Amino acid sequence: MNGSVEASKQFKVGDHIGWQQPGANNTEVYTQWATSKRFHVGDSLSFEYQNDSVLVVEKWDYYHCNINKPISSFDDGNTVINLDRPGLFYFISGVPDHCKKSQKLMIQVMGLHQRAESSPGIPSKPEVGLAPGPHPSSSGIVVTVTLTSVFLALILTVVTMDIETLNWSKDSGQSNYENDSPRFIRTIC
Template structure:
């Protein structure tokens, strides 16, 4: 009986920790600005895409855009590619925008100033599907979709964990540490 109570509480703690989200600061200290050699350390055409490629985004995570005399547009792929500002899906111009991911898939962001976009102030974000970050033992799998022996499940490769992954791990630890006294009390009452 006590073991089943412990198992139940631990499953609740794991579930609660998995719903934590992370807010990413677009552009770091600089914010959402037009890339130039003066404000970016490398001479790359699309520094925001390089930044995005080093992070893992999940449903529920948010992007925080800070900017002045500019805007953030959420657009489709063709408008992203061509820096077209007239067909925006969403437009933000308050200088302090938080955008929340409510689904997996690709999101395309551009500056509302066409010359800023063509200068590299644009970004593609890929939000992972929950099956890519849910532990394999917690994923329901049909025999057809189960990985074959010897293959690895999708997840962080090597030692390069994003800040979102670290935050989730810390959150899980904190929830478990806070829940431990409650578990002990619950088991002995």
């Protein structure tokens, strides 16, 4: 099975309502709109608006509705923004207080579109390589959990061996190891 890149898509932000300050009863409109879509590198967003603007901002500016330090600013009424990298993108209105009234958009962009293709009559060769790793945002957690698990397994192994040795020593009468065991366990923990 070969993968090929699908055609890019252009998404009209907000669909039929476009880019405008949401009504008081519809403050989640852009969040709901974004969660109903799947964005990929190569796609684009079309912002259609009147008497407004679009600011591309950093995460902090998005959450604090800071219009003073945009990465990019547009006020032409019909702005198309190309999604050129995977990751999060943040957009807010440049009109004071519109962002605070929920005119803001955060989207997650995935890698390139992939379409599965297969040549008829020719079985596809299995690809040789490494399995994909964890998602970048979770890799630190995986490493931490793995290292913690290994460390705990090591401690349990040492303690178990220590207890087994203690029991063996008592049964055979070879040494007075039980006085050393608690100190050894205290040192590890």
